[in-house]
Amino acid sequence: MKQINGGVCAAIGFKASGIHAGIRKNKDKKDLALIVSEKIASAASTYTQNLVKGAPIHVTKANISDGYAQAIICNSGNANTCNANGIEIAEGMCALVEKHTGIKKTDVIVASTGVIGQPLDPTPMANGMEELTKALNPDGSNDAAEAIMTTDLKKKEIAFEFELDGKTCHIGGIAKGSGMIHPNMATMLVFITTDAAISPAMLQKALSADILDSFNMISVDGDTSTNDMVSVLANGMAGNTEITCEDADYNTFCKALSAVTTYLCRNIAKDGEGATKLLECNVCGGKDTKNAKIIAKSVICSSLFKAAMFGADANWGRILCAIGYSGADCDVNKVAVHLESSAGTIHVCQKGSGVDFDEDFAKKVLSEDEIKINITLGDGDGKATAWGCDLTYDYVKINGDYRT
Amino acid sequence: MKQINGGVCAAIGFKASGIHAGIRKNKDKKDLALIVSEKIASAASTYTQNLVKGAPIHVTKANISDGYAQAIICNSGNANTCNANGIEIAEGMCALVEKHTGIKKTDVIVASTGVIGQPLDPTPMANGMEELTKALNPDGSNDAAEAIMTTDLKKKEIAFEFELDGKTCHIGGIAKGSGMIHPNMATMLVFITTDAAISPAMLQKALSADILDSFNMISVDGDTSTNDMVSVLANGMAGNTEITCEDADYNTFCKALSAVTTYLCRNIAKDGEGATKLLECNVCGGKDTKNAKIIAKSVICSSLFKAAMFGADANWGRILCAIGYSGADCDVNKVAVHLESSAGTIHVCQKGSGVDFDEDFAKKVLSEDEIKINITLGDGDGKATAWGCDLTYDYVKINGDYRT
Numbered sequence: 001m002k003q004i005n006g007g008v009c010a011a012i013g014f015k016a017s018g019i020h021a022g023i024r025k026n027k028d029k030k031d032l033a034l035i036v037s038e039k040i041a042s043a044a045s046t047y048t049q050n051l052v053k054g055a056p057i058h059v060t061k062a063n064i065s066d067g068y069a070q071a072i073i074c075n076s077g078n079a080n081t082c083n084a085n086g087i088e089i090a091e092g093m094c095a096l097v098e099k100h101t102g103i104k105k106t107d108v109i110v111a112s113t114g115v116i117g118q119p120l121d122p123t124p125m126a127n128g129m130e131e132l133t134k135a136l137n138p139d140g141s142n143d144a145a146e147a148i149m150t151t152d153l154k155k156k157e158i159a160f161e162f163e164l165d166g167k168t169c170h171i172g173g174i175a176k177g178s179g180m181i182h183p184n185m186a187t188m189l190v191f192i193t194t195d196a197a198i199s200p201a202m203l204q205k206a207l208s209a210d211i212l213d214s215f216n217m218i219s220v221d222g223d224t225s226t227n228d229m230v231s232v233l234a235n236g237m238a239g240n241t242e243i244t245c246e247d248a249d250y251n252t253f254c255k256a257l258s259a260v261t262t263y264l265c266r267n268i269a270k271d272g273e274g275a276t277k278l279l280e281c282n283v284c285g286g287k288d289t290k291n292a293k294i295i296a297k298s299v300i301c302s303s304l305f306k307a308a309m310f311g312a313d314a315n316w317g318r319i320l321c322a323i324g325y326s327g328a329d330c331d332v333n334k335v336a337v338h339l340e341s342s343a344g345t346i347h348v349c350q351k352g353s354g355v356d357f358d359e360d361f362a363k364k365v366l367s368e369d370e371i372k373i374n375i376t377l378g379d380g381d382g383k384a385t386a387w388g389c390d391l392t393y394d395y396v397k398i399n400g401d402y403r404t
Numbered sequence: 405m406k407q408i409n410g411g412v413c414a415a416i417g418f419k420a421s422g423i424h425a426g427i428r429k430n431k432d433k434k435d436l437a438l439i440v441s442e443k444i445a446s447a448a449s450t451y452t453q454n455l456v457k458g459a460p461i462h463v464t465k466a467n468i469s470d471g472y473a474q475a476i477i478c479n480s481g482n483a484n485t486c487n488a489n490g491i492e493i494a495e496g497m498c499a500l501v502e503k504h505t506g507i508k509k510t511d512v513i514v515a516s517t518g519v520i521g522q523p524l525d526p527t528p529m530a531n532g533m534e535e536l537t538k539a540l541n542p543d544g545s546n547d548a549a550e551a552i553m554t555t556d557l558k559k560k561e562i563a564f565e566f567e568l569d570g571k572t573c574h575i576g577g578i579a580k581g582s583g584m585i586h587p588n589m590a591t592m593l594v595f596i597t598t599d600a601a602i603s604p605a606m607l608q609k610a611l612s613a614d615i616l617d618s619f620n621m622i623s624v625d626g627d628t629s630t631n632d633m634v635s636v637l638a639n640g641m642a643g644n645t646e647i648t649c650e651d652a653d654y655n656t657f658c659k660a661l662s663a664v665t666t667y668l669c670r671n672i673a674k675d676g677e678g679a680t681k682l683l684e685c686n687v688c689g690g691k692d693t694k695n696a697k698i699i700a701k702s703v704i705c706s707s708l709f710k711a712a713m714f715g716a717d718a719n720w721g722r723i724l725c726a727i728g729y730s731g732a733d734c735d736v737n738k739v740a741v742h743l744e745s746s747a748g749t750i751h752v753c754q755k756g757s758g759v760d761f762d763e764d765f766a767k768k769v770l771s772e773d774e775i776k777i778n779i780t781l782g783d784g785d786g787k788a789t790a791w792g793c794d795l796t797y798d799y800v801k802i803n804g805d806y807r808t
Contacts, residue, residue, distance in 0.1 A: 052728030052736045052756070082724050084757045116721025117758040226725050303707070304803055311804030317520025320486050321630050324456030332456045352456070353488045354521040392804075393797050399708055400715030400796075 001162045001256060007141030010159030010172035011195035012237040013038035017135035018147030021128030023120075024077035030147035032125060034132050035072040035191060036101060041235035043069035043109065044204035046211050047228065054079050054227035055086025056110040059094065063106050067200025069233060071097050072109040072191050074148050076176070078120040080112035081226045089122050096126060100133040109231050111189050113150055113176060116226060145174040148189055151398055152176055154271045158263040162256040164249050165240035169196040173260045177268030188268055190215065190230040192260055196253055197236030198243040205246075206254050207232055214261035217293065217386040218269045219301045232257075269387035270370075274394030277309055278387065281373040286382025291328040293384040298326030299373060300388030310390035312366035314339060314357070316348040319373060334378030341368035405566045405660060411545030414563030414576035415599035416641040417442035420544035422551030425532030427524075428481035434551035436529060438536050439476040439595060440505060445639035447473035447513065448608035450615050451632065458483050458631035459490025460514040463498065467510050471604025473637060475501050476513040476595050478552050480580070482524040484516035485630045493526050500530060504537040513635050515593050517554055517580060520630060549578040552593055555802055556580055558675045562667040566660040568653050569644035573600040577664045581672030592672055594619065594634040596664055600657055601640030602647040609650075610658050611636055618665035621697065621790040622673045623705045636661075673791035674774070678798030681713055682791065685777040690786025695732040697788040702730030703777060704792030714794035716770035718743060718761070720752040723777060738782030745772035 008016050014037055021032040043064040047057050063069060073093050080086050090112070094105040112120070135143070145155040159172030173192035198206070207230065215230060236242065243249050270278035281299045286292030299305060302322040308315040316337050324332055337349035343365045346357050365371075412420050418441050425436040447468040451461050467473060477497050484490050494516070498509040516524070539547070549559040563576030577596035602610070611634065619634060640646065647653050674682035685703045690696030703709060706726040712719040720741050728736055741753035747769045750761045769775075 048729075050725060050728035051734070052724050079721070082721055082753070082757050115719070116725060117753070118721075119758070226721075226728060303799075307800050307803030310800060313804065315519070317483070317486055317522075317630075320456045321454060321520060324454035324630060325452075330455070349486070349521070353486050354523070391800055393800050395707075396711050396714060396795055396797050396800060399711030400717065 001160050001259060004159045004161045004170065006159045007145060007157035007172045007174050008035050008191055008193045009138050009141040011170040011193045011235070013195060013235050014193045015136040015138055016140035016144040017132050017137065018140065018143030019128055019132050019135060021132065022124035023075050030143060031075055031077045032128055032132055033074045033144040033147035034136060035144055035193065036103060036136060037070050037233055037235040039235045039237060040068050040070045040107065041233040042067060042198055042200040042203045043231065043233055044200065044207040045109065045229060045231040046207060048225055050226045052082065052226045054081035054112055055083065056080055056090040056112045057227065057229060058087060059090040060109050060111065060229065063094065063108055068107060069109050070103045070107040071101065072231060072233070073097050074111040074189060075125060076113050076148055076150050078112060078114040078118055079116045079227050080120045082117040083120060089120050092122050093125060096129045100129050111227065111229055113148065113189055113227055141172065141174060148174065148176040150176060151273050152271055154267070156264055156267045156271070158260055160256055160259050162252060164196055164238065164252055167238045167240040169238040169240060170194060171196065171256045171260055173264055175264040175268055177271060188228055190264055192232040194232065194234045195236065195238040196234055197238065197240050198234045198253060202243050202250060203232055203234050206250070206257055210254065210257050210261050214258065214265050217297065217384070218265050219297065219388045265387055269389050272389035273398045274392040275389030276369065276392055277390045278370045279309055279373060279389055280370070281375065281386045283375045283377065284383045285377035285379060286384065287329050287379040288382040289384060291330060291379070292382035294326050294328040295323050295330065295375065296384040296386035298322045300386045303391055306388065306391035309366065309371060310392045312363050314346065314348055314362040314366060320349065320352065330377055330379050336376040338374040339365060340372040340374055341365045341370060343368050405564050405663060408563045408565045408574065410563045411549060411561035411576045411578050412439050412595055412597045413542050413545040415574040415597045417599060417639050418597045419540040419542055420548040421536050421539035421541065422544065422547030423532055423536050423539055425536065426528035427479050434547060435479055435481045436532055436536055437478045437548040437551035438540060439548055439597065440507060440540060441474050441597070441637055441639040443639045443641060444472050444474045444511065445637040446471060446602055446604040446607045447635065447637055448604065448611040449513065449633060449635045450611060452629055454630045456486065456630045458485035458516055459487065460484055460494040460516045461631065461633060462491060463494040464513050464515065464633065467498065467512055472511060473513050474507045474511040475505065476635060476637070477501050478515040478593060479529060480517050480552055480554050482516060482518040482522055483520045483631050484524045486521040487524060493524055496526050497529060500533045504533050515631065515633055517552065517593055517631055545576065545578060552578065552580040554580060555677055556675055558671070560668055560671045560675070562664055564660055564663050566656060568600055568642070568656055571642045571644040573642040573644060574598060575600065575660045575664055577668055579668040579672055581675060592629070592632055594668055596636040598636065598638045599640065599642035600638055601642065601644050602638045602657060606647050606654060607636055607638050610654070610661055614658065614661050614665050618662065618669045621701065621788070622669050623701065623792045669791055673793050676793035677802045678796040679793030680773065680796055681794045682774045683713055683777060683793055684774070685779065685790045687779045687781065688787045689781035689783060690788065691733050691783040692786040693788060695734060695783070696786035698730050698732040699727050699734065699779065700788040700790035702726045704790045707795055710792065710795035713770065713775060714796045716767050718750065718752055718766040718770060724753065724756065734781050734783050740780040742778040743769060744776040744778055745769045745774060747772050
């Protein structure tokens with residue numbers, strides 16, 4: 001498996017585009033993205049677990065219920081959620097795709113991201129659709145990745161090449177994250193494309209399994225968004241024999257998918273609203289995977305610990321505290337904690353109590369921009385990794401006045 | 405029932421004191437508090453649900469297992485948690501009380517608050533104990549309230565007078581809160597004294613019931629502390645017939661207790677770390693009390709909503725979002741939301757969708773320092789209230805470098 005360029009256009013037969021259509025006031029910010037496949041593709045999706053769901057989620061669910069789709073349209077600047085006419089607008093977006101590309105409106109995945117509960121005027125999308133369609137091109141992943149960003153500071157885009165059945169396959173994705181990122185499904189928008197041939201059922205199986213260890217293990221602020229969605233299109237144009245069961249090819253595909261999702265996870269967490277640091281919490285020795293996951297998530301979700309990491313303060317007591325209130329079954333008297341970065345490792349806790357360490361060196365270790373919190377439990381073989389970010393002044397600034 | 409002065413010394417037979425013993429470096433900050441009753445008192449306590457518990461909690465549990473206690477000692481500046489010799493130190497604090505007051509060490513409630521996992525040197529306490537004991541006086545509640553503060557900006561102290569069985573009774577309390585405040589038991593330190601006569605069993609029953617609607621319904625940052633404790637001493641010196649069952653006197657006592665705890669809750673939330681605003685979320689029409697509570701807590705715990713309140717931004721979509729991911733059973737299409745303060749009320753959401761409102765007036769309403777979020781569901785008769793605060797730059801500042 002080799003990392004390549006191209007994002008969602010790395011796979012054969014995919015084009016993408018992104019433009020400023022006028023949904024957002026800032027003319028320098030693209031706000032409408034389109035991704036299309038030359039051929040109809042197997043489609044799989046996972047959605048937010050929030051009871052309040054954006055209208056596009058209901059429409060996407062219906063459109064891919066037959067297992068197939070051919071295009072993805074997504075706007076930023078407005079979430080199209082808690083709007084009385086939300087379904088109508090989301091369906092209208094799909095109809096615009098049909099009108100301008102000929103792809104059936106019921107083969108379109110639709111997504112929106114931005115403010116909740118604000119009226120969404122569809123006029124800019126209708127007016128911009130011709131330009132968006134004309135702009136479709138095999139190097140358009142970049143533009144699409146930009147158009148779906150909200151408060152993200154960095155584009156999130158990745159692709160890999162891998163082999164199936166003697167054929168070269170490609171898989172790539174783009175993502176937007178930043179705020180309202182919390183374990184429990186997607187927690188952001190992620191679009192993945194591949195030219196591997198895989199049946200809709202196996203594609204859904206692969207995606208559903210993958211998110212348990214990827215997107216469900218990241219948190220920026222503990223808020224599960226209303227619009228989160230991870231969608232994959234697989235158009236089969238690589239020419240491999242279609243994957244229809246859990247064979248060796250399926251496992252190879254899952255590994256390639258995981259490479260894409262893990263990269264996007266780390267980058268979503270690192271680019272969390274206001275974040276200056278990526279936090280990676282690795283738990284081993286848990287009673288089982290479930291308990292290890294609960295602990296890893298609890299630590300990266302603790303506001304107190306996140307603020308300490310912003311201050312490069314080795315306040316490991318807050319890690320123990322977060323383990324203790326996580327609800328996981330664990331023996332807190334057996335906990336060991338190491339903090340690690342490219343500057344080195346410090347051992348801060350053993351058997352649940354403090355270990356003497358050099359405060360100056362700790363400050364140096366924690367001043368790097370990627371920090372690993374390695375927790376060793378003495379309860380069993382359960383392992384888990386979760387990703388998060390520090391809590392900063394800028395998080396408050398961004399969210400104290402996001403809407404106006 | 406009438407509000408009176410005196411805090412934990414309002415009740416007959418109680419004295420208190422607070423001094424700077426030297427646990428904290430800042431000489432202007434008191435760090436050791438003592439409360440004593442003239443007579444042995446019925447004692448009740450509730451403790452943090454964090455698996456990691458401060459050593460003082462284990463010692464207090466053992467000491468009041470017979471239902472009685474006569475003194476409370478508490479230091480700030482160090483939580484005495486995750487220390488290998490923590491139990492020894494907490495027992496040593498009780499022994500100091502015995503040495504200087506004659507009260508049996510096993511009749512002492514002991515508490516600590518501050519940094520977790522730092523060695524605690526007992527020397528300053530041993531050296532300060534004589535001064536602390538000499539300082540005991542019937543007007544000492546103030547000093548004790550000051551001595552238990554950590555990052556609190558305001559003292560939290562209250563007392564009420566009420567009548568039982570023809571006798572005038574008194575009940576009062578002090579509290580420290582600020583950070584690591586989250587639903588699930590006490591979530592801070594609260595000491596309450598009363599001269600009402602009530603059996604240990606009934607006192608525990610009253611306290612355990614009370615915290616479900618008081619201290620378990622507040623959150624500052626979602627972190628459940630390791631040291632939280634609410635303790636009540638009832639010395640019976642008011643002379644009423646002892647309450648031994650759930651009769652009318654018991655109900656009167658519970659009301660007086662609730663007046664104390666509700667006041668302290670509101671003030672702990674309002675003085676949350678970095679807070680500029682008290683948030684009170686009132687839910688009605690829930691499927692039942694449990695579901696109403698889950699929703700009220702979810703809203704006041706949302707980092708995104710808390711940041712919006714700091715910015716006086718009527719971003720009600722974040723309220724809907726927090727209701728949706730709360731895990732409560734509710735019909736989100738029936739939700740109505742009003743935001744209220746002393747400046748007026750704005751109706752922002754009806755049937756789960758937005759309502760037009762005047763943004764300027766909304767800004768005015770949300771610029772007050774006490775905001776009510778009134779949520780009306782259409783699922784039943786369940787009601788609940790939760791208290792929290794806004795998320796501010798100062799929260800990050802305080803917690804980014806608390807330890808150093």
